[in-house]
Amino acid sequence: MxxxxxxxxxxxxxxxxxxxxxxxxxxxxxxxxxxxxxxxLAFPTLREIPAAELPLNEIGSRKYDELARALFDAGRLTTVSRMLAEQVASLFQEQHRRMSAGLPVPGSLSDKMQRALAQLKLADGAPTIAQPQTRNERARRIGFAARLAPPG
Structure with missing residues (x-):
């Protein structure tokens, strides 16, 4: 057990x-x-950025191109990550459509998008922005953990 x-x-x-x-x-x-x-399961990386298979409009296509380019440049564009990038672009497209129409965006849509973005792991291996010597001085004085303090 x-x-x-x-x-x-x-x-x-x-x-x-x-x-x-x-x-x-x-x-x-x-x-x-x-x-x-x-x-x-090892998927080979793709040698070029394929066109999206989902019917995305201009907003969704731009988001797909942005995500696919970031994955391709990082050497992590595989069949699975391409499908996830399409999914994120589709969710982004729906979120944009709802906001443009003045409709509320359900939290579940944002949650799905956040989970799919987390699976893409775009931020893994990215350089940190803040340097240890330039941490937020106020955060240290008032007792917040430096990692929880907003940058700057």
Whole structure:
């Protein structure tokens, strides 16, 4: 039922098992690594930015092009990330349509967009803007954690 010691994070190395005399070949590190690798789906990166497959209008197409370009430049544009970029562009298009018509934007639409953007991981590996020596001085004096303070 789970708990400490049941997840394999504390497994002994093959060398330690051999030293103790408890080594079993079918429970070796190579077998565990091969089993874990079988669960990883590797999609090759695309060599060019394909056109969107969804029927996007001008607003959605611009957003798709922006996201696809960012993914392509980062070397992370795959079939799956392209589909996610289309999804975000479609949600952005719907959000824009509703706001232009004076209709409220449901929170679920924003949540879907936020989740899809998080899956794209566009901010991973991006350089930080603030330098440690230029942190918000007021935040430190009044007790806020520097990471929670707004920049500048």
């Amino acid at each position: 789970g708990g400490f010691g049941s997840g394999g994070h504390n497994r002994l190395s093959d060398a330690e098992k051999k030293r103790r005399g408890t080594f079993v070949a079918k429970q070796s590190d190579a077998i565990y690594d091969a089993r874990a690798a079988a669960n990883v």
